[in-house]
Structures are given as C-alpha cells and as structure tokens.
Amino acid sequence: MKTYVLAGGCFWCLDAVYRKMRGVTAVESGYTGGGYPNPDYYTVCNGTTGHAEAVTVTFDETVIPSEVILDVFFATHDPTTLNRQGYDVGTQYRSAMFYTDEQQRQEFVDAIGRAQEQWDDPIVTEVTRASTWYPAEDIHQDFYAKQPYNGYCQVIINPKLAKARKYYSQWLAA
Template sequence: MNDSLVVAGGCFWCLDAVYRQVEGVKDVVSGYTGGHTANPFYEQVCAGGSGHAEAVEVVFDPQVISREQIMELFFVSHDPTTLNRQGYDVGTQYRSALFYRSEEEKQFFTEQIQHAQQFWADPIVTTLEPLGTFHVAEPIHQDFYANNPYSGYCQVIINPKVAKVRQYYSSWLKS
C-alpha cells in the first residue's frame, strides 16, 4: 500500500532531490497547486501570477517510512520560517505550504508544524491549504537533479540540502 503527501518548500527540484533518495519513497512528482490559473505552466508559475506553488507529491510505503518521517525531512530540507522565499527564489510560488486532502490530514499537518517549531528560533510560516488540482509539471522538471547534476542550480542550491540529509538521515537513505 502507498500513501502520499503534497508539500511545497521552495523550488520543487530541491524537495524532489531529497525525497528520491529516501528508502520507502516510491515516487516523487513535481507539479503546481494552490493557485487560480487553469493548466499552469512553468514560466507562468515562476512569474508569480498564477497563485500556484511549486510542490511535490511524495508517494511512499508507510510500512517502510512513516508520514512523520516524510514531514521531518520536509522541515529539514528548507527554511519554513521565511515567507514566500527560499534563498534566491522569491515569491508566493516558493512558499512553504502543506496541502491537505481531509480534515484528518489538516490536523496531522498542524501537529507536525507544532512539533517542528521547537527546532526553529523564528516562527514557522508554513501555510495549510486545501489540495485542489495538482498539475503535474513538465517532464524536464521530473527528477531534475539526477538528470542535471552539473547545472549551477544543482551545484549551488540543491547539493547542500542533499548533503545535509545524507549527514543526518543516512539510515533512511536507499543503498
């Protein structure tokens, strides 16, 4: 059986790169959600006018990795205390957000934010939003890090995040 969570924490390439190396994660799909534009595309979302966030759907086997572990990786992989920004990526499309499908999932996300707050000096600004339509991003954005390891963005922005996860969560990683 597989479960999934939809999360946003800056550029989707970063979260995609982190989650793909975790044991029990079956798939990571980069996409757009939380906006008002039908059929958004990358350039439109990056321009900030669609209202969508760059997000990932993390599909995982709960017999191997718990949703609490998925959330722990989420809060370690980006800075949830910066509003509409992750590093040089600025705008609502890069917001920290959790997209829920049910009241139970909303409650779970609320509890995870409260738990994570103890590890951050500044208030967590991660939003809770109902999951509307999840628009799968263009093929070039799927598994971007593995397909473009030498791009400047991967080298400068993604590599440190991946290294941090490898350092602290090596027992959770695929062999």
C-alpha cells in the first residue's frame, strides 16, 4: 500500500473522486502544511493557519498505478491558479503535494511534468515535505456520499466526477 497527501482546493472534491477509484483502500480529509496546532474547519477557513484542505489517499499499486492517482489529481482540479479553486479562495485551497521521502517527491515532480502538457498556463502546485496531519471532522469525511444533493456537490463536485468518468473510467469501481 502507498499513501499520498494531496491538496487541490476543497477536500470534498478529491475525497469524492478518489473514493470511486478501484484500488483506493482509504481516503481521509484533513489539514496539513500549516503551523497552527490542532486546527479545525473554522480556523483553517479563516485562512490564517497556513494549512491546506487535503486528503490522504491510500491505494494498492498492484491494482492502480501511482501515475494514475497523480494524473487524476491534476485532471480534477486547476493546478494553475494560486490559492484558488473556482469560488474557493485562500491559501487553504492551494494546489499542493506533500511528500514523505525523496522518491515520492520525484514522483510528484514527474507528475507535474506530465500534467503541464495538458495546461496552457504554468502549474503552480507546490511540492512540500509532509508535516503534521490533522484529520478533519467527521462531517467532512465522505461528504459527497452523505450529502449528494447539497448545492456544492451538485455544482462543483459532480462536474469533477464526470471528468474522472470521461478520462479514467477504466479505473473507477463498478
């Protein structure tokens, strides 16, 4: 099993996409990359903690290649906007990849190189050493499945899921 820590805007989006992929064994929404101890949703949303909304994605590489996990990351958010994803604005919504070792850092750098071919503007995704992980509150775990008719889910997450289905259908669970 392998685990990546990825931030691509609101964690609800990445959580929803990765939970639908074959070979993904666990997804957890949380906060990382900041200096404030024990952050919660409200302190992170105020934009002063330095944390990003992120997910840990644990997957079985014998089922789904790490390259696919990373390519899906770049296909389902805009890595060219600094501290912003659509209507979500602030450093907590930045595009970031948090590595645990040099091999992971290189995988992330390679993924940025692959992804850049798909984007006209430069990718601004930060690649940073992983720091303390703080799980988000229960309401944020598997948010899409719990509230599929929520307006945010309908307007923001559904198009990302449609894009994942369009380009990565062979990797989606039945």
